[in-house]
Amino acid sequence: MKKSLNVFAKKFSDLISPALLATILVAIISGVLLFVPPINGYADNGDFYRAMLSNGIYRLPSKHPWAIDYVITKFGIFQYFNEYGTIAFSSQSIFIRIAVMINKLFYSSKVFDIRFLGLLYYFLYLGSIYLLTKSVVYPYKKLRSYAVSLIIVLIFADSSFTLYFNSFFAEPVMYIFMIYAFASIMLLAKGCYKKNWPMMLLFFISTIIIITDKSQNAPLTLSFILISFGMMFLPHFNARRFAVGVGMVVLIFTGVFTYVAINKEFNDVNQYKAFTHGVLMETNDPSKNIAKLGIDEQFALLREENYYPKTYTAVRATNKSVQKNLLAKNGIGWTVKYYAHNPKQAGALLDLATKDIMITQVKAVGDFTRGSGHKPGEQVKYFTLYSDYMGSFFPGKFAFICLLTVALILTYGVAMYNDLKKKRPMGVMRFFLVLGLLTIILFVPIISIVGDGDADLAKHLFIIPVCLNFIFILFISDILHHRLWNTEAREEFLDHAK
Amino acid sequence: MQNKIFRLLFVSFALLFFVSFSNPEPVQATDTDDYVMLVYDSKNTTAGSEKQIDALQRALTSMNLRVKTVDQADYKSGMLTKKYFGVISMVNWKQMGFTNKKFLKDRNNFSGIKLHIGNDLSGYEASELGAKSVDLYQQQLILENKKSNQMLPFSETITVLDNLSKESQMIGTLRTQQADQKTYGYGVINGKYGYLPYFSSKGLSYLTAVEMIAKLFSKQGSYQPILTVTGVTPVSDLKILDQVSQFCYKNSIPFAVSTTSVSNNTGMKAFARFVSELRNVENRGGVVFIKSPEVGGAGVGSANELRQDLTSYVVSLAKYQVYPIGISTDGFWNQDKILRKNFLMNANHWLLLPNGKVTYIDQDNNSQIAHTSFLGISASSLNSVNKSYETRFSTPTAIYIPLPHSNKELVDFKEQINKLDFSWFNPMEVKMSTAINTGTSTVSFRDGNYFVNGKQENIGTADSSSVFSEKIKEKPLLSNYFNIQGSILTILFVIVTIVLIIFILMGRRIYWNRFNKRK
Known part of the structure; x- marks a missing residue:
């Protein structure tokens, strides 16, 4: 009996590796969500126009003026010259354009179906899941490896993430390519493939796509450079260390480019929000505090005002007083100084930022199409176990994140110390990977608060749960495979190291 | 007789009392004498001429005239009813003018006050005004009104009225700069009919136009600014x-x-x-x-x-x-x-x-x-x-x-x-x-x-x-306690971390050995 079970297990593992198992399960789970009618996705929160108009897509006329309640599947494709040009540069455009091209080939040259974009993301995503699973379980095919692959399915196929695919949000690009970036580093660290350069290339391309996806991703450059620094420790690699250096330089340029490409209006919007929704929040009366640091106390009255006012406002952000006496003064330097002087307020804001960090489902918009029999703005409950659980139980305190960071750095630091001594790359690369991810987790809330205030926090913090999930799965897999501190000598690596 | 005088005195006192103590309520004008229809040919937003429609609308409101503004494209036959006290046709874009025949017909049949602003004055309108229309080409005119004058921007064509009838009134004059220095009326009123060769939302032109329109609609007053x-x-x-x-x-x-x-x-x-x-x-x-x-x-x-x-x-x-x-x-x-x-x-x-x-x-x-x-x-x-x-x-x-x-x-x-x-x-x-x-x-x-x-x-x-010398609220009683509690916790955490590091360093070897044994 036991023998036949073993034989079955052997055959099964020969036929279906953990990575393949995860990919198949994810394909089925998210395929049902995205493509089996009535389909699901995220409705327009008012941000879609940027991605749409830049790529020659427009909303078809409809008797329902509000797009926030239901997912719209059909859009129009501009037939003539697109006068809008590029509203904001984004790597997301590449994917939308490819989707439009496929749409034109197979469906229609006038109507764009969002599912073509979803499909494109879907295939890219399946590839990333395969690599991710492989990267954390390699070289094992034990039962525990299959357990890890099931956990990956639970975490990474959560509907709160995959719903993004059927939408014009820029998040899917970030999500998919973060998985690629993570997987490529882990595969390199484990020496999964004979040649290193394909994974290196994958890493750099993925990170460049992530950085250029959204202007607010520019600061992530620093974290990615930190992660790529680990590659310097790959053995037998003197000649290619240069290549890593070049990659890092390219990354820096991409980050700078993305930062510079932010136009003045965008900058003003962010600066205004950082003030009205940041500096002025979580305090009784900010009048005196801002006056102390040289900004007219009257601007305290702008608390909770928006750059593009929702209904009515006493003063527009384009007003001369605001431009001259506020926006000319309250740059990032000023904001940092302000929070340094008011640490309690900064702490309260950071707690606010981390409070709902693991609630990944966009609650403001509906997930169903009109006519699917669901209420306006109704949320999908299908395969959201992980995000529901994390959303309710993850401690929403910035201090907790700091403690977690310290603990993880210590844990993975030990492995790095061991591997450095033994000249093994894995512990070192993994340390830098974790360190890089932790800097994202730690600094993105700070950057968001300083750069944007509490406006749109949930959207700015999207990358944090993704990074936390990477660390969770890495940690679980390392524990299960007993590789947390002892990365285990691997013959092929040792040979090269000599 | 005495009774009569007494009654007269009483009535006049009562009247005086009423006049001096009654609080003048907002005068809501009766139905028809304050409705005006303003029809324009085009907003002409490329030239920013929508500002002139706004300036005219505001001027009419300040005269307590209720204005219904209609784009000629939206004008439908019969809209210009007797409810209206007057009609204003405004040519806002020279190249456009009035093309809606239904409006032109209704306006010709309209019996109230009529004002035309801008070029494109029809022969019928000129005859109503009792004058002959003359086109001036390539001119820079000078507008004069009550001791003020203003040099106007160069205009390619401008239609002015000549041979005015005796009953006509001129509000402001336009003078050419040629040798003969001919003078034409800027605002011309002939009974119920009025004409302004152009409209500008600024300066003397605006003031003169407002004066003319107020006079035409009998709303003229004398106000300090x-x-x-x-x-x-x-x-x-x-x-x-x-x-x-x-x-x-x-x-x-x-x-x-x-x-x-x-x-x-x-x-x-x-x-x-x-x-x-x-x-x-x-x-x-x-x-x-x-x-x-x-x-x-x-x-x-x-x-x-x-x-x-x-x-x-x-x-x-x-x-x-x-x-x-x-x-x-x-x-x-x-x-x-x-x-x-x-x-x-x-x-x-x-x-x-x-x-x-x-x-x-x-x-x-x-x-x-x-x-x-x-x-x-x-x-x-x-x-x-x-x-x-x-x-x-x-x-x-x-x-x-x-x-x-x-x-x-x-x-x-x-x-x-x-x-x-x-x-x-x-x-x-x-x-x-x-x-x-x-x-x-x-x-x-x-x-x-x-x-x-x-x-x-x-x-x-x-x-x-x-305002700023107001006392700030006193600190709550327990704030010190919470401050101290915070610092104690911080110190505790630091100590725990240090101990943890020591443990890790010490335990590392033991952990190592376990693996070595297994090997």
Whole structure:
């Protein structure tokens, strides 16, 4: 009996590796969500126009003026010259354009179906899941490896993430390519493939796509450079260390480019929000505090005002007083100084930022199409176990994140110390990977608060749960495979190291 | 006989009593004598000519005329009914003119007052005006009116009237610069018919056109202008506002301030400082107009919010003894159903300023009237106009100057006011009765006194600096305890971390050995 079970297990593992198992399960789970009618996705929160108009897509006329309640599947494709040009540069455009091209080939040259974009993301995503699973379980095919692959399915196929695919949000690009970036580093660290350069290339391309996806991703450059620094420790690699250096330089340029490409209006919007929704929040009366640091106390009255006012406002952000006496003064330097002087307020804001960090489902918009029999703005409950659980139980305190960071750095630091001594790359690369991810987790809330205030926090913090999930799965897999501190000598690596 | 004299005396006393003590209620004009239809050929937004429609609409409102504005493309046969007191046809784009034949037919058959503005004057209209139309080509004309003159921009063609009948009146003249220096009328009125060869929203042309239109519609009066400082917001530089009000006070210039306010954050010190500055304005002979807020992405559903905002503005200001006497607004607010009904109509005194950023919510182009609407004219556009102490305007007029943004601009501001040698309208001295109703309360102004819900209020003297000497709340009792608790926890965490590191370093070898054994 036991023998036949073993034989079955052997055959099964020969036929279906953990990575393949995860990919198949994810394909089925998210395929049902995205493509089996009535389909699901995220409705327009008012941000879609940027991605749409830049790529020659427009909303078809409809008797329902509000797009926030239901997912719209059909859009129009501009037939003539697109006068809008590029509203904001984004790597997301590449994917939308490819989707439009496929749409034109197979469906229609006038109507764009969002599912073509979803499909494109879907295939890219399946590839990333395969690599991710492989990267954390390699070289094992034990039962525990299959357990890890099931956990990956639970975490990474959560509907709160995959719903993004059927939408014009820029998040899917970030999500998919973060998985690629993570997987490529882990595969390199484990020496999964004979040649290193394909994974290196994958890493750099993925990170460049992530950085250029959204202007607010520019600061992530620093974290990615930190992660790529680990590659310097790959053995037998003197000649290619240069290549890593070049990659890092390219990354820096991409980050700078993305930062510079932010136009003045965008900058003003962010600066205004950082003030009205940041500096002025979580305090009784900010009048005196801002006056102390040289900004007219009257601007305290702008608390909770928006750059593009929702209904009515006493003063527009384009007003001369605001431009001259506020926006000319309250740059990032000023904001940092302000929070340094008011640490309690900064702490309260950071707690606010981390409070709902693991609630990944966009609650403001509906997930169903009109006519699917669901209420306006109704949320999908299908395969959201992980995000529901994390959303309710993850401690929403910035201090907790700091403690977690310290603990993880210590844990993975030990492995790095061991591997450095033994000249093994894995512990070192993994340390830098974790360190890089932790800097994202730690600094993105700070950057968001300083750069944007509490406006749109949930959207700015999207990358944090993704990074936390990477660390969770890495940690679980390392524990299960007993590789947390002892990365285990691997013959092929040792040979090269000599 | 004695009885008769006694009765006569009684009646005359009663009349006198009635006249002197009755409070003049807002005169709501009867049905037909205040409706006017304004039909234009095109907005011509590329040339910015929509501003001229706005300027004309505001001028008509200041004459207490209700205006229905119609684009000729939307005009349907029979729209110009007898309800209308007059019709204005405005050519806003020379190259376009009137092409809607239904309108032209209805206008020709219309029996009320008719005014044509701009080129494209038909032969029928010229005959109504009792004159011959003449086209002048390639001319730079000089407009003259009451000792003022203004050189007009070069015009390729302009249609003027010649051979006027004896009954015709000319308001302002246009003089050519050629050797013979021919003179034509700018505004021409012949009975019920009027003509203006062009319309401009600025300077002498505007003033003369307004004068002419008021005369044509028998709405002409004689008004002193009110000096108005516009562009004040709660985030304006209040020191400059203080200097402005002080300057006006020292020079005995009565003035008005048009300011927006906030509906939130009124508990902040910054708000207290803002209102104390407005109180200074009131104490220095100024009055306050509430400026309508900027319209963002508001929809039809925002009507309630707008009404509540106004209530909140008035109540929060009144709480600090600032009593607005009217509402100032951009012209387009009067052309929008939601904006007008939920904001403007709550006050009986309006101050109409040119449009800034225009965002309609429910545009209906049916402007309404208040008891008094001041027509806003920028001070800078009056440079070429002869200004004197005797100058009077045909309609209630507000001459406005934006609040300076720097000390340099303040110097210019003062200079500009000194040059405006008008005898200014003083709300404190003239019998003036205004009211803003906000549902919960009524703030009114009568003969220089302020009333809230009928109860007279005094304005305390306010020094803006005193606001800040208010005591700050004492610290809560347990705050020290929590501070100490926080530090203890921090120290504890540091100690735990250090111990943890030591343990890790010590335990590392033991852990290692376990693996070695297994190997």
